Amino acid sequence: MTQTDATATATLEVKGLHAAVGDREILRGIDLTVQQGQIHALMGPNGSGKSTLSNVIMGRPGYRIMEGSVTFNGEDITALPPDQRAKRGLFLAMQYPTEVPGVSVVNFLRTAYQAIKGEQISALAFRKHMKTQMDRLGIEDAMVQRYVNQGFSGGEKKRNEVLQLAVLEPTLAILDETDSGLDIDSLKLVAESVNELAGPELGVLIITHYQRMLNYITPGFVHVMMQGKIVKSGGPELAHELEDKGYEGVRRELGKVHGRPLVYLDNAATSQKPQCVIDGEARYYAELNANIHRGVHALSQQATDAYEAARDTVRRFINAARREEIVFVRGTTEAVNLVAASWGQRLQPGDEILITEMEHHSNIVPWQLVAQATGAKLRYLGLTDDGLLDLSNLGELLGDRTKILGVTAMSNALGTITPLKQLVDAAHAVGAIVVVDAAQAAPHMPFDMDGLEADFLAFSGHKMLGPTASGGLLAKREHLDRLQPMFGGGDMIREVFHDHATWNDVPYRFEAGTMQVAQQVGLAAACDYLDALGMEAVRAHEVDITRYAIDRLLEAGAVVYGPKDTDIRGGTVSFWYHDIHPHDLATILNEEGIAVRAGHHCAQLVMRRYGTPATVRASFYVYNTNEEVDLLVASLARAGDIFAS
Amino acid sequence: MALDDIYKEVILDHYKNPRNKRDLPGAEVSCTRNNPLCGDEITVFAHVDDGTVAELTFQGAGCSISQSSASMMTEAAAGRTVDQTLELAGQFRGMMAGEVEPDDDRFGDLVALKGVVKYPIRIKCAVLAWDVLQEALQDTGEATGARPHTVG
Structure with missing residues (x-):
């Protein structure tokens, strides 16, 4: 049956594989072993590199291997053309099968069969072989008389791929998104066909975006691929876990608003909220509601614990160095205003504040107020025609006079991600502090406050699945120690005298009055939810x-x-x-x-x-x-x- | 065809084929205003002759609501006295505030803008042309009417 040594088990082994299309690295270190007789599922969202992996394994032109190896039965196959790989027993069911006008399915398959097996087969003998396979798969004669894929429905195209798999008898088959574009009946048919063909003679690697094909085919091994890497491998239960927590699950929960x-x-304005966030906030009111801090009674302590636990969760989520570096505020606007009103007080005429034309009004107007109050000068980094920050005159604009650099991490109008690390380093080199508006970035990408070394960073909870009026100002501890409070009253105070008062420790000195406790508790639920998604x-x-x-x-x-x-x-x-x-x-x-x-x-x-x-x-x-x-x-x-x- | 669809058609007709959209050489009054929120801009020109708006034209750019409203306004207001025009402006504002049921005869096509009340954020677009006209006419010193309704 197979072209390889009959006593050995055919094995595809991918090791440390990095591959690129043009200059763009898509695969970033893949390790994967698939053996004859096994069924593997490779799952992950669109664009994670799944199809690239299949193309690299099959030797499709246009992909460049930068590092690592692909071997089949111990032989390095990376230099072999696709037809040689096929001859050795590899097979790819394509995501988008091509039409071949003028060539009937039966003729196409006979030619392929002869090329792969390296032997001539009479039309009659081939017909018999094919008929056996068609019967196994329940494929009608009419389909194989038609030209390859021409006028085929989505389901017929995929079934034709499976027929090729049956007829050509590879030892290892890759099914690239074979479930895409299929209605549920076609999906079942295709899945049943794959089940029919699976067995000790065949290894299968199913590449899929969805869990649904795996409702009908049970893989022994499931791998999750994200951003060019396999981030998780496990047994069949992993596929169901993904269904519960993965995109489809999220979608089911959040895809409707008020049941409709x-x-x-409009997520840049505010996001929808998952049930766990709504429940988290509601549970606080139902079970923990008491004012926080200073309470002697147990309920107050429980409320305080929940609020402070939320601070720990936010710290982990944004990777701040210390919990006291997180000041809870209503959101980005309040956070920026706090820094501007407090830190801004120390500016003098001749000092400069550098911001960018890309900023949200909330990171412009507070600085205009500071400039008006102190005589400091407000300057702007411009934008390029492509929607990027124009850094060509950064050296001119950012100098010894610059005391504050205010910059967004991601534009709310253009989507642009700014080169933050570069700007932070440049600002620090001239002794300026950096205030980052992370309202748009924090909800959408991993954030590392500690690694970034920004001085202040503002974000809003309501844009990242959390409640309105939740959010934070993150700041280096030494800055918070030197920052004047903006509001007086409540827990920000240590001791009050007739003519003055002393302040509580950071961060509490910036949390005046009764805080948005339920909302910050809800925000923690949102952070956990996003963490679970990754x-x-x-x-x-x-x-x-x-x-x-x-x-x-x-x-x-x-x-x-x-x-x-x-x-x-x-x-x-x-x-x-x-x-x-x-x-x-x-x-x-x-x-x-x-x-x-x-x-x-x-x-x-x-x-x-x-x-x-x-x-x-x-x-x-x-x-x-x-x-x-x-x-x-x-x-x-x-x-x-x-x-x- | 639902009434809403007819209204939509009227608005689109004025937007695509605006009436009286031209400069008015020698106009006694003119005024330009814009709405920075969405960039709508309207300039109104009028020949005012003996207390009557003898001729009314406009120029402008912006969304279908603002531009069709201006076009309809030039049809509805031309030939009226300044006071009558200001009264009509007040009624139009009242309609956009959901307070005045429009009188079909006086309003003509303007009735079509009634549906905009459903979209409070866009009421400003509908009222812009009237703001400009009112300001222009008040500059003439011939106006006696106050602004009975304000919107937005």
Whole structure:
């Protein structure tokens, strides 16, 4: 049956594999061994590199192996052309099977069979072999008389791939997204066929985005791939765990708003909340509600414990060095204002504050107030035509006079991810402190406060699945020690005299009055939820959907603002569609059940820079799907029809 | 066809084929205002002759609501006295505040904008042209009417 030594078990071994398309590294260290007789499932979101791995294993041109090896039965196959790999017993069922007009399935298969087996087979003998396989798979004669894939339905194409697998008798088959584009009946048929063929003679590697195919095929091994690496391997239970916690699970929970399906693409404004966050906040009120700190009674202590535990959770989530470096505030705006009002007091005429034209108004206006009050000068880093920070004159703008650099980590209007580390280092080199607006970045990508070494960092809980009025200011301990409190009263006080008062320790000295306790407890639930998904995975998902959205929007003729490269942008996509005014377009999209934002997005300097008063902004999060992007694009076309003159 | 659809058609008709959208050489009054929130901009020009708005034109750019409202306004207001025009402006504001039931005869196509009340954020767009007209006419010193309704 096989082309290899019949006594040995065919083994595909991938070791330390790094591979790139062009300059872009897609596979970042893959180790995987698949043996004849085993069924492996490789799961992960779109864009994680699954299909790249299959293409590299099969030797598709255009992929460059940078490091590592791929061996089959001990032989290095990386230099072999695809047909040689096939002859050795490897097989790939393609995600998008190609049409071959003029060549019938039966002729195609006979030619392939002869090439792979290296022997001639009579038409009659081949027909018999094929008929056996068709009967196993329940494939009708009519299908194999047709030209390969021409006019085939999605289901027929995939069944044809499985028929090839049966007829060509490889020892190891890779099924690349064989379940994609199939309705449930076709999916069952294909899955049953794979089950029929699986056995001691065949090793199978199923690559899939969804859990659903694994409802019908039980793999012995499941691997989860994210951002070019296998991040988790386990038994069949892993697939179900993913179903419970993975994107589909998130989607099921959050894809509806108030029980009604809605395409919610306004996540840069605020995100939806998972049930655990709503429950976390509600449970606080139901079971723990008492004012925190200073309470002698037990309930007050329990409430305090929950609030302080939330601080620990946030510390872990953003990787701050110490818990006292987290000041709870209502959100980014309050955090920036706290720094501006307090730290800003020490500025003098001649000092300079450097911010960027990319900032949200909340990271502009507080600094204007400081400049007006102190006589300090406010300067701006500009933007390039591509939507990036223009760093060409950074050396000019950032100097000895600069005391504060205020910069966003991710633009709320353009999606641009800024080169934070570079800016932090440059600012520190001239003795300036750095205030980072992480309102858009913290919800969407892994954040390492300690590694970044920014002096202050502000974020909002409500944009990262948490409650409104939750959020924090993160700061280096030594800065907080030197920072004047903004509000007086409540737990920020140690002792009060007639003419003065002394302050509590940090961070409490900045938490005046009764705090938003329930909300910060809810925020901790949101952090745990995101941690369970994995922020690497959250980012990878958004890279996928953003790339898809930008491609589809450009294809539809939209003008997309900001960088197109998903390596340097997040999932906030601002655009114009034809000449339809953003407010008109957003109104029509609303009628189609799609929530997007239209306007200047509190970033009027950005709008002015690109010569538009407003844009439509679609912004994605963990629960959004490519199908929703399709709905958006389809609705754009309808809006286009309405406004066509 | 639902009433909403008819309204939509009227708005789009004025947006795509604006009436009286041109400069008015020798206009006694003119005024320009914009809405920085969405960038809508309207300039109104009027010949005011003996207390009557003899001719009314506009120029502008922006969304369908702001531009169609301006177009409809030029049709509805032309030929009225300044006082009548200001009264109409007040009624239009009242309609956009959901307080005045429009009188079809006086309002004409303007009725179509009634549906905008559903979208409070866009009421400003509908009212912009009227703000500009009101300000322009008050500059003439011939106005006696106050602004009975304010919106937004």
